[in-house]
Amino acid sequence: MKLKIWHKMIIGIAIPSCIAILGNVLTYKYITDVENRQGYVQIGDDLKELVLEVRRNERNFLYYKNEESLKNLHNAISNLSDSATSISPKTTKEIGKTDFLEFQNSIGKYSDLIDSLYDKYLVAREFTEKVRAEGRKLETFVSKGGHAKELTTSFILHLRLLEKNYMLFHDKKSFLELNSGLSQLTSIIPFCNECSPYIQTMKDLFKIYSQNSSMEDDIQIIGDKFEKNTKEIAIREREKISSFVKLTKRHLLIALALLCTLGPLFVYKTATYIVTPIKRLSEITKRISEGDITLRAPLKEHDETFSLAVSFNTMLDHLQLTHESLEKSLELLREKQAQLVESEKRASIGLLVSGVAHELNNPLNNISLTAETMLEDLEELDPDELKGYVQDIFSQSERAHHIVEDLLDFARARRxxxxxxxxxxxxxxxxxxxxANQLRVNNINLHLDVPEKEIFVRGNLSKLEQVFVNIFINAIQAMKDRGTLTVSIEADEENKNVHINICDTGPGISPDKLKDIFEPFFTTKPVGQGTGLGLSVSQSLIKEHGGEIEVESEEGIGTTFTVKFPLYGERGRTAASGEVPNMEQGKTG
Incomplete structure (x- = not known):
């Protein structure tokens, strides 16, 4: 697949971003659900509070059994019903539509039971009054006498007390005690017409109280169910909220884990896809900078680096052609430079030959005169005198030999x-x-200040000789048959180099010409005297040895050339550390 760099960047950024967005969307959804569920919990809590208010009024109604408590209970039921009715169908569906419809229906049934129970309370109230009236009649009947002696006033009063306890407590114990008393009354006087109304009315009251108790139980069951339903709604919604929170935390952890693992992975992969071709080009560039220009960038990716690699390879092709051309030009330059050096050397030799020719005249003249003397006085010379003449001829020939040998040694080609x-x-x-011969011919004095100890540098003997001969000849030509040439060597241990100072007492060089003194073919001599290459060639050879040359000149006083070369190793530095003895030689031609 041919992807551009910006495609890779978009993919590398988009995938982690999508993971983060998905996690945020899910989190937002769950938080919204939690907010909704909190509303449902609030609804459940509100219904629960209303149900508790209904149950409180229910207890008051069951206790007081009057119209005011009934009215308060109906108000509470009405508030509960209105609150339940105001809940939207969507909310009822979320919290449980079936259970909620049953809850709403139970409210109506509960209200009807309350009304029915109140009617029963009214009936029970009538029967209660009737029982009391019959009880009073029974008391009057017993107090008058004329009945069985077993029917005593104390028994009737005790029975009335049990009656009051039953009416007051409505519990099983009072019922059993009262029922037992009625049974005794029936067994004492089986056929007592005055007792029968009381007994029958009491049994009717038992029946009404039993019905009321059953209805009260039904009402309490419905009330308990109200509490249970509202409590279950709140609990269920809280459980759902807790579940949503746990699920949200789980999804957030999953999204975070994916983001922390896949995110860096995709970023790393994207960076690798982008950086790899660039790094490859960088490595190739580094190797090319080290000299290997035959390398070429591989054309693998089809992104922006593809065109870069193509351009890079094209540039390398041109660079290689240019490099080959430069190599040829450099080789040609080396040849020309060697020719210039050789040409300048020959020019120096030509200049030296004139001095050598003058120097050779002395030993040759001496040899000639000695030979003529020997020829004229050969017969008169004794052996010792003859030996002396021969020794003189040999000495003069050795002198001529050394003069010629030095010149030949300099002129001899060193490949x-x-x-x-x-x-x-x-x-x-x-x-x-x-x-030295040129110095004598031109009446120039030499002051030589060179240490006896060796000072080593790294160089080529022939080229170094060429450097100094060129500078010496340039100084001799500048002084014109009169002057002093001073040559000194100083070892600079601190900077680890050696200084060779060459001073003449010529006319000096003007500042405007001094800046061009090392330019090829530049000369201050008349036309036909000098090539103008001596100092230029010398500077080139000095730089080839890692050295440098400086010149100072003052018109009317002279010129000083300072040549600097780096010392060779510790031995050279040791040689430079000792005291340099002064050697002064005055030589005249």
Whole structure:
């Protein structure tokens, strides 16, 4: 699948976001349900309070059995009914439609039972008065006498007391005691016409009280059911709320777990898909910077990095072509530079030859004169004198040999470019020897301040000699047959390098020309004298050795060139740490 980077980013961000959104949506839904359930719980609690108010008035009604308590009870029932009726069908469906309809129907039935019970109370009240009236008649009958002696006033009064207890308590004990008393009354006087109305009225009252008690039980059962229903509604809704809270917490934990696991995973994968091609390009770029320009970026992904890789490879193709062209140009430049060095060296040799030719005249003239003397006086010379003349000829020829050998050693082609450990003090001394004849020819004094101990640098012998010979010749040409050349070497232990100072007493160089002194073909000499390459070639060779060259000049006083090379290892630094002895040589041509 060909996905762009922004596609990958959208996917990596969208999936964790969807997980978070899904968790939030579910949480919102459950919180909304909890809010609704809290409303249902409130409805249940309100109904429960109203039911408790009904039950309180119910107890008052059952106790007082009067019209006022009935009115209060009906008001409470009306409030309960109105509250139940005001509940919406949707709410009744949520809290249990069947149970709620049964609850509403029970309210009507309960109200009807209350009314019926009140009617029974009125009937019971009439029978109670009737029982009392018959009781009083029975008391009057017994008090007059004329009846069985077993029927005593105390028995009737006790029976009336049991009657009052029964009317007051309506419990089983008082009923059994009163019923037992009536049975005794019947057994004492089986055929007592005056007693029969009381007994019958009392039995009718028993029947009415029994019916009332049954109705009271029914009313209490319905009332208990009211309490149970409202309590169950509140409990059920609270349980649902608790369930919703637990479910919400569970879903939140699941969403959080998914977000904490899948989120970083998708972000990591997305970052990997995005970073991998870029990292691959970075690694290739690093390897290319190390010199391997043959590498190419692989064309794997089909996103924005694809076109980047194509452009990168195209750039590398051009870079490789440019690199190859530069390599060829550099090789050609090296060849030209070598030719320039060789050309400048030949120019230096040509200049040195004139001094060598002048220097060779002295030993050759001495040899010629000695030979002529020997030829003229050969017969007169004794062996010792002859030996002395021969020794003189040999000495002068050795002198000429050394002069020619030094020049040949400098002129001899050195093909090796190997950088080796070199004694810079020895090289400076050797270079001075090469131009010694020029110094004598041009009447220039030499002050040489070079330490006896070796000072080592890393370099190429032939190239280092070329550097110093070029600078020496440049100084000799500047002084024009008169002056002093001062050469000194100082070891700088702190900066770990060595300074070679070359000073002349020439006319100096003006500031406007000094800035161009190392430019190729720049010269202050007349046309035909010098190539203008000596100092430029010397600077190039010095940089090749990791060194640097500086120049200071003051018109009318002279010029000083300072060449700096890094020391070679600890041995070079040790050599530089000792005291450098002053050596002054005054040589004139």
């Amino acid at each position: 090796s470019t190997v950088m080796e450990k070199q004694d810079i003090a020895g090289i400076v001394k050797g270079s001075v020897n090469l131009i």
